[in-house]
Amino acid sequence: MGVMNMMGSCVKNNNNNTSPDETESMKKTKIKGTVVLMKKNVLDLHDFGSSFLDWVYEMFNKRVSMQLISSTHCDPSNGLNAKIGKAAFIEDWVTKKSAVAAREASFSVTFEWDESMGVPGAFLIKNHHHRQFYLKTVELDHVPGHGTIRFVCNSWVYPTHRYNYNRVFFANQTYLPCSTPEPLRHYREQELINLRxxxxxxxxxxxxxxxxxxxxxxxxxxxxxxxxxxxxxxxxxxxxxxxxxxxxxxxxxxxxxxxxxxxxxxxxxxxxxxxFNHIKFSDFLGYAVKSLGQVIRPEVKAIFDKTPNEFDSFADVFKLYEGRFDLPKHTVKKIRKGTRLELVRELLRNDGEKPFTFPMPDVIKEDKSAWRTDEEFGREMVAGVNPVVIRRLEEFPPTSKLDPIEYGNQTSSMTTEHLEPNMNGLTVEQALKENKLFILDHHDALMPYLKQINESTESKIYATRTVLLLQKNGMLKPLAIELSLPNVDSEVYTPHEDGVEGTIWQLAKAYVAVNDSxxxxxxxxxxxxxxxxxxxxxxxxxxxxxxxxxxxxxxxxxxxxxxxxxxxxxxxxxxxxxxxxxxxxxxxxxxxxxxxxxxxVFTEQALPADLLKRGVAIKDPSQPHGLKLLIQDYPFAIDGLDIWSAIQTWVHDYCSIYYPFDETVRDDTELQSWWTELRTEGHGDKKDEPWWPQMKTRTELIDTCTIIIWVASALHAAVNFGQYPYAGYLPNRPTVSRRFMPKSGTQEYAEVESNPEKAFLKTITPQLQTLLGVSLIEILSRHSTDEVYLGQSVYPYWTSDDEALKAFERFGKTLMDIEVMIMERNNNKDLKNRIGPVKVPYTLLYPNTSDYSHESGLTGKGIPNSISI
Known part of the structure; x- marks a missing residue:
């Protein structure tokens, strides 16, 4: 299509109607088409009868019919809508064998065509069978004067009696509403009504x-x-x-x-x-069943344990990732007897992982104790599973935005005496001035709920503040942790390595990790x-x-x-x-x-805006992306800005094809309806906020689409696929704390002195919750085998516009260049936060474009196009 109207306005298409005499003389021929579809899974025993009925229906000429719709010629007898061709039928439905499992198959269809039809721009399809099928693509070959015309359908087509309208599919061309060919306008508008x-x-x-x-x-x-x-x-x-x-x-x-x-x-x-499609659902089901088995094994063993819901030592926790547990033969027989075959296959699948055993999390693969270091504790705030909260400390002591009438004075009780002994000779005032103090602050978010949580649940938590110093080597050094409760003086803890104080410091970090998790x-x-x-x-x-x-x-x-x-x-x-x-x-x-x-705030979901809001970056036109990072070795931000810039450039290039002027944005009726509905209904509780873009300019459109794609792809990848690598070992990322910090003179404090590992584990998440939590994040952290990554498309001809396809190809090449840069950064030994004491490279924003379709599972890398898990 190219740029449809360089003046920013659209011109109505001529109908080009022909007289009956002219139509009679027009050349008639046949158009061959290829239909790619997937029948409903033949292994579904509940659906076997439907499959047989479809065969019977075919025998009695109740078939799947298709009719081409002209994009260039209207039919006066059809209410000035498009000319519609004669019905054609999908061929060889009965004789073509289906795969054992649900798989795609190609079928032929032959349409009668003459010049009075003009150019096909859509088709009607009627499924007269008893069951649905998945229609993937339709391709028309050798359309006279036009070559190949493609339809990307991607839709389940149910029997006709399920609809009170005709199913319509459009060719892969692109039109703004006002440039839509006149014969297709009605179908375009009606399809949207059907979907509402x-x-x-x-x-x-x-x-x-x-x-x-x-x-x-x-x-x-x-x-x-x-x-x-x-x-x-x-x-x-x-x-x-x-x-x-x-x-x-x-x-x-x-x-x-x-x-x-x-x-x-x-x-x-x-x-x-x-x-989910059948591949994604199969993966999801298989991993879910596997995870259930991982919960069962240790829970069965715990029945014979003196402390059945407790880990008594870190060695007990490591056992989750070691050994093997096989199902007894009689259990397997029962499963086979009462379960669908595909479920058994997923349960007993051989994918290189031990059944009923958790995979070893990355955070303890190389070193089982490095996660406990202060260096790793600070590093994970910029390169872990939640690197989007840390912010620059701009005033000391930290203050609160909570209403003092309701919550009292919530200003931090930290003092310079708490911090300065570990600040390498700097004063707090100097560090603030030099932008070297940062804070992980969960205080205001959690304080309003602490009373209810601590009184009516099994949790015993604090609202935490953690202040850190940016060191010369680029790493963040924790200086102090504040644990706060409502209407109680907060407690401040500072680093210690050995003895009881060392264990207390480890517990303080655990309370922070609970908040952060x-x-x-x-x-x-x-x-x-x-x-x-x-x-x-x-x-x-x-x-x-x-x-x-x-x-x-x-x-x-x-x-x-x-x-x-x-x-x-x-x-x-x-x-x-x-x-x-x-x-x-x-x-x-x-x-x-x-x-x-x-x-x-929607606009703050843009990565540059987020970094500026958190004070971890300042504007600097001389720097790449127009920002200077105050934590220069900030893996999430550095890789993220590269990805953000690539997305933004792709969106700009694409939108510029269709919106040459701001006027084109304002005049796009569908776009304006979309944006109005999104603000007033989709996020209706925020409809009156002043920060929403007005959608009157190309810049607003480009920025909006960039944010949507960033959130759905890269941001989700950054906060999702690192869950198992870092939190699969729950002592590193506990989700619950069950008792408060032990006080000197109490039994709990004595336990800290006599058995620090047991005291630590009795404070954090217990065994069953650990098993459930780790099972969940294992499923959430896996890439499915049919994952589609950023810069990739399932269909090479998703649009017929060459300019758009070329822009998308450039986007893919840019992402491949970013992959190379990320690997180079991870190999740079001067960048301490890229690998850390646990020796886990930061790959969560590695696009995985070049490895498309080759890696799935717990890879710890790859940006899927969408929030698909």
Whole structure:
């Protein structure tokens, strides 16, 4: 298509209608097409009858029909809509053999064509079979005068009786709304109406409806008050991004809460095309079953232990990653008898990992004790699984933004006497002036919930502040840790290496890690990537046609997100779900994330804006990316800025093809509807915020799309795929603290003196919660075998625009260059934070473009296109 209108406005297409006499004389021929689709899994025993019925239907001429739609010629007898060709049928449906498992297959179709049809721009498809199939692509060969025309479909097509409209698929061309060929306008507009649905009723698997709902399905008040949870979204008290609507009926106890499914059910409505494909689901199922086995083995052994829910030493923890546990033969027989074959295959798969044994986390592969060093403790704040919280300390002592009337004076009780003995001769005043003091501050985020958590859950936590000194070698040296409780004088701890004081210091760092683990999982990971992106997915599908350039740009970055979020609501973030059972806020977890969402600002999700806000960078036009990092060896920020810049350049080049002027942005009706709906409905609790871009300029469009892609790809990769490498060994990243810091003269303090390892482990996450938590993050940290990485596309012809394809190719090459730079940085021994004492290189923002399709599992590297796990 190229630049459709360099003047920024669109001109209506001529209909080019022909008279009946002219049509009669036009040349008739046939167009051969290739249809790539996947039949529903033939191994599904529940679906065997449907498969047989499809064979019968074919015998009685109830087939799959297709009709080409002209993009250039209207039909006066069709309400001035497009000319529609004669029905053609997919050939060899019965005779072509399917693979044993669900796999793609190519079929032929032959269309009658004449010049009166002009150029095909879409097609209708009607499935007269009994069951659905997945339509991947359609390719028309040797269209006279036009060559090959391609359709990228990627959609499940259900039997015709499931729809009250025709299924339409468009060729892979790109049009702004006003430049859409006249014959296709009606189909473009109607398809968007179909995807919006009616806004009511319970949605079924064949529905294709994208609509909004509050997070009102986390609790189950009908089971009792302890299972009730507040509705998140729609209120000032608990604002929240919207999730996809399912339309299930309300609970009996609370009409504002939606009834939940059976706990282990994965039949949660999301639009069918948003669900995992068979490869992704197979991986997910297999690893989930494997993780369950890893929980069972040590729990069975614990029955015969004197302390059944405790690790008595670090050696006990290491046993999780050593040895082997095989299922008894009679158990295997029972499983085979009562389980689908594919589940057994996944359970007993041989993928090089020991069954029922946790893989060795990277953080203890090379050295089993390096994680305990102060150097590693500081390094993980800039190169670990949560490198997005640390900020520059701008005033001392640290202050609080909490309301002093409600919370009292929350200014830190740290003094210069706490810090300066370990500051290499610097004073606090000098260090502040030279930008060498930094803080990991979880105080204000957690303090409002400490009382409820400590009084009504098994957790005993503090709100923590950790002050660190940036040293000449680029590493961060912890100087002091403050542990705070409501209405109690806070306690400040400073580094010690040996004896009881050394163990107390290790415990202080553990309380910080507990804070950071919970904040990471709830805020950095779930809220700031998974939850905030879902409204963009819904709005994009409701308001931007598949023909729209911004739809084509963003859609790859939405793959699988609605499905994984729905699963999270079902088994992870729900009342008494895995998250509540394994992370310290327990039943207050999601409620707390809603309160923190009040501070979410869309424009601050841009990496440069985030770094500037946290004070870890300052503006400097002479530096790459226009920023000077104050922590020069900051792996997340350094690699992240390279990735951010590559995304921004790609988005700029792509958007410039279709939006040559600001006027083109303002005049794009679909784009404006998309942005309005996103702000007023998708993130409706923040609709009146002044920081939203107005979407009146090309710059605003480019910045907005760059942020969306960054959050869905690189930011999620940075805070997700390092979970198992760093937190798979839970003493390094405990999620719960079960008792307060021991006081001198108490039994707990005596235990610290006599058995420091046991005292440490009795303070942090117990055995069962450890097993559940580690099993969860193992699943979340794995790349699936069908992962699509940043800079990659499943379909080489996702658009017919050469300029867009060339820009995308440049993007891929830039990412490959970044991979080389990251490896060079990791090999630079002067950059201490790249590897650290644990000898784990920072590869979380390694794009993995050159290794596409070769590595899956716990690789610790790679930026998937989307939040797919």
């Amino acid at each position: 649905g009616t806004g009511s009723g319970m949605l079924k698997e064949w529905d294709r409806v994208y609509d909004y709902a509050y997070y009102n399905d986390l609790g189950f008040p009908d089971k009792g008050p302890e299972y009730a949870r507040p509705v998140l979204g729609g209120s000032q008290e608990y604002p929240y991004p919207r999730r996809g609507r399912t339309g299930r009926k309300a609970t009996k106890t609370d009409p504002n809460s939606e009834e939940r499914l059976f706990l282990l059910s994965l039949n949660i409505y999301v639009p069918r095309d948003e669900q 919970g904040y990471h999982q709830l805020i950095s990971h779930w809220l700031n990537t998974h939850a905030v992106i879902e409204p963009f997915i819904i709005a994009t599908n409701r308001q931007l046609s598949v023909l729209h350039p911004i739809y084509k740009l963003l859609q790859p970055h939405f793959r699988d997100t609605m499905n994984i979020n729905a699963m999270a609501r079902q088994i992870l973030i729900n009342a008494s779900g895995i998250l509540e059972r394994t992370v310290f806020p327990a039943k207050y977890a999601m409620e707390m994330s809603a309160v923190i969402y009040k501070n979410w």
